[in-house]
Amino acid sequence: AGSHSGLTVGEDGASHQALEDIALMRAIPGMTILSPADAIETKKAVKAALEHIGPVYIRLSRPASPILFDEDYDFEIGRISQKAFLRDGDDVAILATGYMVAEALKAADLLRADGIEAAVVNVSTIKPLDVKTIVAIATRCRGVVTVEDHSVIGGLGSAVSEVLSEKFPVFVERIGTRDVFGQSGSPGELLKAYSMSADDIKNAAMGVIRKKAKGI
Numbered sequence: 001a002g003s004h005s006g007l008t009v010g011e012d013g014a015s016h017q018a019l020e021d022i023a024l025m026r027a028i029p030g031m032t033i034l035s036p037a038d039a040i041e042t043k044k045a046v047k048a049a050l051e052h053i054g055p056v057y058i059r060l061s062r063p064a065s066p067i068l069f070d071e072d073y074d075f076e077i078g079r080i081s082q083k084a085f086l087r088d089g090d091d092v093a094i095l096a097t098g099y100m101v102a103e104a105l106k107a108a109d110l111l112r113a114d115g116i117e118a119a120v121v122n123v124s125t126i127k128p129l130d131v132k133t134i135v136a137i138a139t140r141c142r143g144v145v146t147v148e149d150h151s152v153i154g155g156l157g158s159a160v161s162e163v164l165s166e167k168f169p170v171f172v173e174r175i176g177t178r179d180v181f182g183q184s185g186s187p188g189e190l191l192k193a194y195s196m197s198a199d200d201i202k203n204a205a206m207g208v209i210r211k212k213a214k215g216i
Contacts, residue, residue, distance in 0.1 A: 006149025008187040017182035023154025033126040037101040044075035061099040089117030096147035107201035143208035152176040173204040
């Protein structure tokens with residue numbers, strides 16, 4: 001388990017902000033990668049890891065996160081459950097993981113205020129991905145934004161893009177750090193500085209929708 005993932009570690013800065021860990025773990029054969037979004041999902045992920053045969057990496061963030069799920073949330077490695085669909089919408093799909101799920105929900109509220117209905121889906125298993133569900137989401141919305149507190153190289157965005165390029169190509173925008181190290185600052189300050197805030201997610205979603213409309 002890694003406890004200092006992403007920019008949102010905050011003031012400790014670049015030496016403590018793991019922005020490459022998903023990419024590193026994805027490259028290890030047979031490795032399972034879990035990125036829970038809240039305390040309840042973390043408990044369920046630990047239990048699932050204990051029962052799983054094979055190595056598991058559980059990615060944890062440092063700051064407090066809002067509770068998103070009830071105790072009856074049905075967590076299963078490699079599956080996006082129905083309760084992981086935190087918002088419903090057909091205009092664009094926001095696939096988020098870990099701490100950034102809460103930020104994606106804020107972005108969905110901003111989009112709704114502009115008349116855009118965005119699906120928000122918690123992707124808590126990065127490897128193995130629930131390919132069938134991700135393809136179904138892309139088929140319905142025809143546009144995807146991935147959101148992670150990690151580099152866009154090798155993380156959730158890469159994994160989703162790899163699947164969709166093979167199974168069902170659609171417009172994809174990736175929110176995350178872009179081949180840079182972090183720096184010291186509060187989580188909120190850093191998300192804004194690296195274009196990963198709710199406003200930035202909203203803008204990425206709008207960009208996908210414009211591309212869909214133009215067919216480019």
